[in-house]
Amino acid sequence: MISTLLSQLNGPDGDRTPRLAYGADYNPEQWPREVWEEDIRLMREAGVNIVSVGIFSWARIQPAQGQWDFAWLDDVMDLLHAGGIGVDLATATASPPPWLATAHPEILPVTASGETVWPGARQHWRPTSPVFRTHALRLVRKLAERYADHPALVAWHVSNELGCHNIYDYSDDAARAFRDWLRARYTTLDALNHAWGTAFWSQYYSDWDQILPPRLAASHPNPTQQLDFKRFSSDALKAYLRAERDLLREITPEVPVTTNFMVMGRTKGMNYADWAQEIDFVSNDHYVSPGPQDRDELSFSANLVSGIAGGRPWFLMEHSTSAVNWQPVNLAKRPGDLARDSLLHVAHGADAVCFFQWRQSAAGAEKYHSAMVPHAGPDSEVFRAVTALGGTLRTLAPVAGTEREPARVGIVFDWESWWASEQDSHPTSLLDYRREALDWYSALLALGIRADVVTPQADLDRYQLLITPVLHVVPAALAKELTRYAENGGHLVTTYFSGVVDENDHIWLGGYPGALRDLLGIRVEEFGPLLDGDTVALDDAATGTLWTDRITVTDPEVEVLARYRTGTYAGHPAVTRRAVGRGSAAYVSTRLGPDGLTALLPKLLGPAAVGSELPDGVGGDVELIVRRGAGSRYLFLVNRTDGTVPLTGLAGELLIGRAEDDGTVVLSPRDVAVLRQPTR
Structure with missing residues (x-):
């Protein structure tokens, strides 16, 4: 209305x-x-x-x-x-x-x-x-x-x-x-x-x-x-x-x-x-x-x-x-x-x-x-x-009146997991549910990739890559839905402290990550939270904080994307991915922060065939958001930097912003341009 x-x-x-x-x-x-x-x-x-x-x-x-x-x-x-x-x-x-x-x-x-x-x-x-x-x-x-x-x-x-x-x-x-x-x-x-x-x-x-x-x-x-x-x-x-x-x-x-x-x-x-x-x-x-x-x-x-x-x-x-x-x-x-x-x-x-x-x-x-x-x-x-x-x-x-055009990557944000994961008497009081979700979002922005932030009730099948950070509360029905998503060709990524409890905050017994254990093809017997300020090194040059897991691979289809190089679990897997039907399910067992996730994401985006829609070389300097209505789509190009960013090869009518004679859109520091493109 x-x-x-x-x-x-x-x-x-x-x-x-x-x-x-x-x-x-x-x-x-x-x-x-x-x-x-x-x-x-x-x-x-x-x-x-x-x-x-x-x-x-x-x-x-x-x-x-x-x-x-x-x-x-x-x-x-x-x-x-x-x-x-x-x-x-x-x-x-x-x-x-x-x-x-x-x-x-x-x-x-x-x-x-x-x-x-x-x-x-x-x-x-x-x-x-x-x-x-x-x-x-x-x-x-x-x-x-x-x-x-x-x-x-x-x-x-x-x-x-x-x-x-x-x-x-x-x-x-x-x-x-x-x-x-x-x-x-x-x-x-x-x-x-x-x-x-x-x-x-x-x-x-x-x-x-x-x-x-x-x-x-x-x-x-x-x-x-x-x-x-x-x-x-x-x-x-x-x-x-x-x-x-x-x-x-x-x-x-x-x-x-x-x-x-x-x-x-x-x-x-x-x-x-x-x-x-x-x-x-x-x-x-x-x-x-x-x-x-x-x-x-x-x-x-x-x-x-x-x-x-x-x-x-x-x-x-x-x-x-x-x-x-x-x-x-x-x-x-x-x-x-x-x-x-x-x-x-x-x-x-x-x-x-x-x-x-x-x-x-x-x-x-x-x-x-x-x-x-x-x-x-x-x-x-x-x-x-x-x-x-x-x-x-x-x-x-x-x-006015147009809707946001769906991206190819979805980040699931779940209020009940937010509430439950940050309660007292847990493995760590330092866990920050929203920050972990924001880190993934920032990493995607740094790669110039659009993503939607959605709730578990959304149509998840529209996303080629689905990220569920700290999805702590997983009822049986949701576990089944995520499994179906991967089997049908979707690529799921989840993180530490996910799948651990049901809707009553009861532990899914048999080893972590509980309700997602079989989907991921891994088993964790005991959590390894880190003290504030402690870090672990991974063999891909990334640094982990907050959390580690002692992962045992239980399915031969699991590929280890990174291992711990230091810490109590040195030599054990840190990041895994399992082929599931026509899709996959990946697990990240430590907090990598925006920089570490930016380095990891290309390995996760590749199987999902997701890349940046921005011109080559722009990377994370510009955020792209798209709205779509009858006969037109509107490209919002937002300068994420304090410098000038030129954008070449973009077609459309420039509604706001500045363009050179050759059509190059020039974004001044903290500037926004909007292009209108016709659609069929």
Whole structure:
């Protein structure tokens, strides 16, 4: 339904042709009335055609119980419509007002150690609180009924960043809801006791009321209880999302509903792959974390959002024009970063580019967070870059509504493996699931090879090479599916600590990698994690960290691609590949990092007949992403370097970018070019 939204955004002279959306969170309640009309003028100058309004406005809309003030919001909605700007109207339920927390402290979350999370910041509410839900849905109904027919309304924005600060609540409300969730999952206590392995440490439950969330305990809480609480917590917020969504659909069935995910960095509590089907279009917030893989991580996250959205267009709800306020050191972006960051999201399927926020706050916790209009005002480099980006997005209007063209390599990202692999009392506490997946992605980028980041529910058969880093949780059905994939000609690559447990976090017995042991043709009796800072050398000149395995080859079809040269397992296989039917299955038993994987990947890509689609010699200097629509495909060429990169031999109409007379596309540092090619 994002195409419906885009078609409602006014273009020049009222043109309703679908176009890319451009805008920000808009918080006019932070500013006096005389600033609002100036905001509208500057929005039109910058090319803004949509804003999110009302995200943290509950206390302004309902200053006290039974009191409602919509006059200011009516004024804002009317002004925006008159300025030709659509509104993604938030339900304002993200943070309850002080009067509600004072009257009903039972809505406040409780930590694992029993501490109350008090008001003073944001998101101080329990996802399972019936009292909070009653008050929140009353507000949602008021908003929906009042603005159902307002011409500025183009979408609903449920809450804001659900679970950012309140994903895990250990209150009595949560305990009751957790027990209900467990009854639905297991039906009987016998089934729960089996799944949780309660014969260990005398944890057998004889009554449902004995079960609690994994609160602060004397030692490591039951691991399956922890995993189920993660599943429950994601589901509890999903149920809340559904409650708001259902009410909005009842009152405004033609208005699409979304909520902003946070696919980035360490945000892992919400299973967004599971949430995606609950909303009319996927939205995401992303902020760059400074580091050696910063833009690779941006590309990885945007790619994963596209995978969650099934390759369909999605909405970038928030990112930053420059510095943020919440990192240890908040770096300003360099010239060109604002545009490159934004266009990377568009390349991976975003049909909307929005920032937090429109005007930089003068007070409050985020006053040092950049915005489209910074503290310096419109006479600033940031606002000039914002306006230039608005012009670029107008030029790229033909891209709106197109889908991302599938790559030939897929990287599987599995929330349950992320959750389970990083729990306590494991072989190492240093394992970083997301970093391992990102390392593979960075290595492919360094080779100039496109890859899709997808969930296990995707159509895996479309990929010639399928990489499943740390696929720790492997139910029997998934093991069977991966075996079928390889037998039918697919080339599977997996890594250390994969295939180890089933959906109940029970070990697949008989040796590691458990459920994948027969497929890979190897057996591991004992893990060999490495101390922080320790390394092992491989005989192909690579260096391994974090993990090693003592591998025994059990099938004569297994080829050893690399062996350990040093360490406890010197002489043993480190990387293996087994021929399987018309395909193969490979295993990498140590963390090689981006450089080591870049050296290894050609051996794995060769049997899959996958290579770079970029001109010879370009390598990893440029990232290629392709979107495809009716009659055209769009090649996004992103300069990954701080130098100038020439690209020769590329056919197509140059929509944005610079080309020499001989057709050479020239990418300046941190530049993006887009070529349109006709398709049959």
